[in-house]
Amino acid sequence: MIRAIIGVLGALTALVPDRIVAAFERVAVENPDDVEPRRGTRPTLRAEGVVVVALALIGGRAYAWAMYVTGAFGTVLLVVPRAYRAIAARLLYVDPDAVEWRPGFDTFLRLVGGAYVLLGVRELRRDRDAE
Secondary structure (H helix, E strand, O other), rough: OOOHHHHHHHHHHHOOHHHHHHHHHHHHHHOOHHEEEEEOHHHHHHHHHHHHHHHHHOOOOHHHHHHHHHHHHHHHHHHHHHHHHHHHHHEEEEEHHOEOOOOOHHHHHHHHHHHHHHHHHHHHHHHHHHH
């Protein structure tokens, strides 16, 4: 079930990257009209969405490793959300110093990070149980 949900989220990311960016900015960015996403942001999101769909469909070891990476990334979000903000601003926006993050966004990142960690742990447990 979780794999199907992840696949659907990947499909949405591939099909409507503009809406994904807009949703991210509604949650994360205080001044979305004052910052410009990098030119490669939308194509990169599309590619990421396609990869996520493929991993969800394929399953197996590839999906498991993707969940391990997701769990590791979630640890960063959970423990040091400011590091994510610094990296995200540089990767996503032309002028990263112009990005004003919404108050409380760190709490949101920690919640997402916790969910990602749980996905990684769940996959580790499934692997351990399969042995």
